[in-house]
Amino acid sequence: MSKNKNLHIESKCVHAGIKEYEHGPVVPPIYQTSTFKFESADYGGSLFAGEQKGYIYTRMQNPTIEAMEDAVAELEGGYKALGCASGMAAIHTVFSALLNAGDHVICSKSVYGPTSTLLATVLSRFNVETTFVNTSNMKKIEEALKPNTKVIYIETPGNPTLEVTDLEAVSIFAHKHNALVVVDNTFMSPILQQPFLFGVDIVVHSMTKFLNGHADVVAGIVVVKDDETYKHFRKTLNQIGGVIDPFNSFLVHRGLKTLAIRMKKHTENAIVIAKFLEAHPKIDWVRFPGLKSFPNYKIAKKQHKAPGGMISFELKGGIKAGKKVMNSVKLCQLAVSLGGVETLIQHPASMTHLTMGKEARESAGITDGLVRLSVGIENVEDLLDDLKQALDKA
Numbered sequence: 001m002s003k004n005k006n007l008h009i010e011s012k013c014v015h016a017g018i019k020e021y022e023h024g025p026v027v028p029p030i031y032q033t034s035t036f037k038f039e040s041a042d043y044g045g046s047l048f049a050g051e052q053k054g055y056i057y058t059r060m061q062n063p064t065i066e067a068m069e070d071a072v073a074e075l076e077g078g079y080k081a082l083g084c085a086s087g088m089a090a091i092h093t094v095f096s097a098l099l100n101a102g103d104h105v106i107c108s109k110s111v112y113g114p115t116s117t118l119l120a121t122v123l124s125r126f127n128v129e130t131t132f133v134n135t136s137n138m139k140k141i142e143e144a145l146k147p148n149t150k151v152i153y154i155e156t157p158g159n160p161t162l163e164v165t166d167l168e169a170v171s172i173f174a175h176k177h178n179a180l181v182v183v184d185n186t187f188m189s190p191i192l193q194q195p196f197l198f199g200v201d202i203v204v205h206s207m208t209k210f211l212n213g214h215a216d217v218v219a220g221i222v223v224v225k226d227d228e229t230y231k232h233f234r235k236t237l238n239q240i241g242g243v244i245d246p247f248n249s250f251l252v253h254r255g256l257k258t259l260a261i262r263m264k265k266h267t268e269n270a271i272v273i274a275k276f277l278e279a280h281p282k283i284d285w286v287r288f289p290g291l292k293s294f295p296n297y298k299i300a301k302k303q304h305k306a307p308g309g310m311i312s313f314e315l316k317g318g319i320k321a322g323k324k325v326m327n328s329v330k331l332c333q334l335a336v337s338l339g340g341v342e343t344l345i346q347h348p349a350s351m352t353h354l355t356m357g358k359e360a361r362e363s364a365g366i367t368d369g370l371v372r373l374s375v376g377i378e379n380v381e382d383l384l385d386d387l388k389q390a391l392d393k394a
């Protein structure tokens, strides 16, 4: 890790995690093997006793996986990372490692749907209680605190409303009350936001999104700051079993090489598109951390190196207009997920959050005309042309 210490972020993306391998390959080979031969019984014994470093079984560790993990840990400014089968597997690993029956969690209200369901319907069965609050309002966090609060789980910017939480303020508060802060950094990537700089304890990502960046892998990762936490998390992940596989690790590691230049292009395009949308007569409001009108503009400025590629906006025409735009786009792809090179558009009220019902949607900040755009790296003029023609029909 130290050899890249003085490099700029674009160079780190290209070189992070790469080690020496037999025959001198420039990229880590795919060690597509479930298990590793021991040269002797004593050697096998010493590996299990932790007296020597080496590979035993791929659920425990694998060189291809380890290379990708080291790369993400380096980019996040963490100590080590744990590759997981999906973003949800990563989040589940964190909760399993940190929580006991009787513990309390404070979680952002504006959070990825399955994360809130994991807490509210799965972990609740194990007597873990969760309070969902708008974490962009420090007061709401203070009000939700209980003597047994163990974890404050933050997604910032939150999905899909893009609410931004002040990570420094939350970390100071949490540590005063013996709680840990976990941040889902999926929307920004370590290129644009490094939560550890603000005192956060643990970072998770859905690598399905920006880190891999090519919409061809489902994967997740947990990044930690110290060896004790790492060892405990590694043991927990090994027991739960939600590990990433060597081939997906290879693909993610390949994606990481262009992460910095992709984030730059996502951001450049998103700034132009956000301004276009804000001036459009059929749009009520636009939420994008790069606009002066953004509710948490000051905190966004402090926390983000650039505003990123995610935009939310509200169509004046509600559900009907939303469906019309969804059915009219040609270059923008109508699909869930985000963070890939292709621009994706989605309308929660008619799609992902349809079955939730209007009242529950509105309490989660999901209005009828809300559209979420994950801006890709296409030419921005082509994207503007496509959005213009689709909005004309709304």
Ligand SMILES: *Cc1c(COP(=O)(O)O)cnc(C)c1O
Binding pocket: 086, 087, 088, 089, 112, 115, 155, 159, 184, 186, 187, 205, 206, 207, 208, 209, 218, 219, 220
């Ligand atoms: C997609 C996503 C997840 C879940 O990740 P998977 O890889 O789909 O399991 C978690 N958090 C955020 C913010 C996401 O966008």
